[in-house]
Amino acid sequence: MEYEAVIGLETHVQLKTKSKMWCGCANQYGSEPNTNVCPVCLGMPGVLPVPNEEALRKTVLTGYLLNCEIPRYAKFDRKNYFYPDASKNYQLTQYDKPSTANGFVEFEFNGKGSENGLAKVRITRAHLEEDVGKLTHFDRTSGVDFNRAGVPLLEIVSEPDLTGADMAYEYLNALKEILQQGGVSDCDMEKGMVRCDVNISVRPVGTKELGAKIEIKNMNSFSGVRRAAEYEINRQIEVLKSGGKLIQSTRRWDDVAGITEEMRTKENAHDYRYFPEPDMMPLAPTDAWLAEVKAQVVELPSARKQRFMRDYQLPAGDAEVFKSNIALGNYFEGLARQAKNPKAVANWIINNLLAKLAEATEKLAAEQAYDEPLTPSLSPSDGERVAQPGEGLAGLKFPPAALLELVALVEAKTISSSAAQQVFAEMFATGKTPAAIVQEKGLAQVSDTGAIEKFCDEAIAANPAPVADYRAGKVAALNALKGQVMKLSKGKANPALVGEILERKLKG
Ligand SMILES: [Zn+2]
Numbered sequence: 001m002e003y004e005a006v007i008g009l010e011t012h013v014q015l016k017t018k019s020k021m022w023c024g025c026a027n028q029y030g031s032e033p034n035t036n037v038c039p040v041c042l043g044m045p046g047v048l049p050v051p052n053e054e055a056l057r058k059t060v061l062t063g064y065l066l067n068c069e070i071p072r073y074a075k076f077d078r079k080n081y082f083y084p085d086a087s088k089n090y091q092l093t094q095y096d097k098p099s100t101a102n103g104f105v106e107f108e109f110n111g112k113g114s115e116n117g118l119a120k121v122r123i124t125r126a127h128l129e130e131d132v133g134k135l136t137h138f139d140r141t142s143g144v145d146f147n148r149a150g151v152p153l154l155e156i157v158s159e160p161d162l163t164g165a166d167m168a169y170e171y172l173n174a175l176k177e178i179l180q181q182g183g184v185s186d187c188d189m190e191k192g193m194v195r196c197d198v199n200i201s202v203r204p205v206g207t208k209e210l211g212a213k214i215e216i217k218n219m220n221s222f223s224g225v226r227r228a229a230e231y232e233i234n235r236q237i238e239v240l241k242s243g244g245k246l247i248q249s250t251r252r253w254d255d256v257a258g259i260t261e262e263m264r265t266k267e268n269a270h271d272y273r274y275f276p277e278p279d280m281m282p283l284a285p286t287d288a289w290l291a292e293v294k295a296q297v298v299e300l301p302s303a304r305k306q307r308f309m310r311d312y313q314l315p316a317g318d319a320e321v322f323k324s325n326i327a328l329g330n331y332f333e334g335l336a337r338q339a340k341n342p343k344a345v346a347n348w349i350i351n352n353l354l355a356k357l358a359e360a361t362e363k364l365a366a367e368q369a370y371d372e373p374l375t376p377s378l379s380p381s382d383g384e385r386v387a388q389p390g391e392g393l394a395g396l397k398f399p400p401a402a403l404l405e406l407v408a409l410v411e412a413k414t415i416s417s418s419a420a421q422q423v424f425a426e427m428f429a430t431g432k433t434p435a436a437i438v439q440e441k442g443l444a445q446v447s448d449t450g451a452i453e454k455f456c457d458e459a460i461a462a463n464p465a466p467v468a469d470y471r472a473g474k475v476a477a478l479n480a481l482k483g484q485v486m487k488l489s490k491g492k493a494n495p496a497l498v499g500e501i502l503e504r505k506l507k508g
Contacts, residue, residue, distance in 0.1 A: 002205040003240065004112075005233040007162035007198065009225075011175060013154045013185045014131060014193040015058045020150040021130045022049030022092070027152070029191045033145035041150035043088030048279050055152035056099070057293050058184050059128045060285065062154060063100030064297045065182040066123045073284055074099040076128075076277040084144055085133040093129035093155075095274045099283065100126045105158075107174030107302055113163035121171050122159035129153050134192075148192075154185070160199065160210065165229035168198065172222045177301050181326065195220050198229055201246075202236045211236070212246040216253050216260055228253040232260050304329065312342035321350050328354065331393050335400055344407045348424070353403075356428050357392040397431030406434045413494060419443040447494045449501070452485070455493060456501050459484035470506055478502060 023040035077095035103123035201211035322329030336342035469477035
């Protein structure tokens with residue numbers, strides 16, 4: 001019997017806010033332990049939570065980005081349990097009335113569960129809750145840091161639409177890209193901003209009923225999810241094939257050993273005794289508030305890629321560059337709308353401009369590194385960010401129209417493609433217009449047939465050997481003569497014309 005896997009993911013994502021969910025403490029990674037805390041996030045008796053409006057906004061914004069419905073009524077509930085990283089003994093979350101529901105994520109994937117290279121995974125809900133503190137275990141004691149307690153956390157629950165480990169991996173990457181580009185979360189894996197629980201079951205191919213759901217808890221890397229899912233799918237199939245039975249249970253992934261281990265089975269699963277949070281009013285977003293949030297929705301990366309391929313006839317590789325580098329894509333689009341040949345504009349941006357910008361960024365970074373003292377920063381997260389090549393666009397010395405002018409000069413054969421490289425380097429460095437540079441450096445291509453005929457005659461007279469070779473049938477010998485003509489014209493002769501004229505003269 002053949003088996004297939006059915007996977008659903010619960011992804012926890014920290015929202016990008018200045019302060020925590022219910023208090024004014026900083027939502028900041030890397031501070032000294034227990035310095036971003038107050039009576040509210042420490043769960044002292046008598047305190048009252050005040051919702052962070054920016055977190056509510058980013059939750060609904062996520063809903064829009066994930067094509068969700070936004071219910072007009074949502075509420076918070078207490079999920080009761082004891083654990084040392086949660087001092088309140090409950091977590092505030094949304095149980096039966098979440099802020100968003102019934103969405104989907106579309107992403108590029110080739111394999112089972114995809115159609116024409118695209119896969120669609122339904123999103124059950126994305127609900128808002130709070131993060132808990134962080135435990136650190138020492139030799140004989142443990143420490144708890146409550147800086148993370150109360151940080152707004154979004155739980156994004158997918159339907160069991162994933163068919164395998166690779167698809168789960170691609171889904172997570174797509175989700176991360178949407179949340180980052182949508183401005184909802186930084187999704188920094190190193191800082192634990194994204195964690196997920198993976199629900200896996202297997203069933204005989206052709207059956208509809210789901211097998212026993214087995215959950216792998218607390219995965220903090222996408223590659224880990226892929227390896228754990230691969231392992232777990234094979235393990236479950238092995239159990240069934242050897243006549244065993246699977247029961248609903250929770251497992252943990254041992255990354256070093258590369259195996260999953262059982263933590264608990266359904267028999268002793270938690271009962272969280274959810275009840276509505278009595279200290280909080282239900283949420284009832286108004287039309288005006290929803291419209292304000294909706295105005296923040298940006299075009300999603302995959303939609304943008306598809307649109308660039310369709311509207312500007314770009315190959316997938318070019319569109320991919322503009323998909324992930326928003327600033328560069330906007331720059332391209334500004335020019336492509338006015339260009340006769342958007343593909344030529346894309347070539348210049350991707351092959352030349354991007355390289356020059358990267359060079360400039362590297363140079364700047366090297367200079368800054370030289371200026372700074374060599375003591376390493378204590379809190380690497382504070383204010384430290386890596387510049388993206390796209391950011392250099394604002395500082396370009398030439399106006400965007402100059403690039404269009406350059407493309408037009410090449411297409412009109414006024415300059416050769418090698419001269420165009422020189423013009424580009426010069427306009428990048430000085431901001432002069434292409435026309436001025438062509439004039440100043442005398443780069444205009446010679447398309448005057450009379451002048452080229454003269455150079456061709458000279459080259460033929462001075463190089464009898466290649467001439468004889470060519471006439472004897474060695475077609476490649478023409479290149480040697482072409483080279484001579486280009487040299488005589490100081491590189492300015494139109495190469496296509498040179499070829500035509502040489503051939504005519506040698507055959508005649
Ligand atoms: Zn606090």
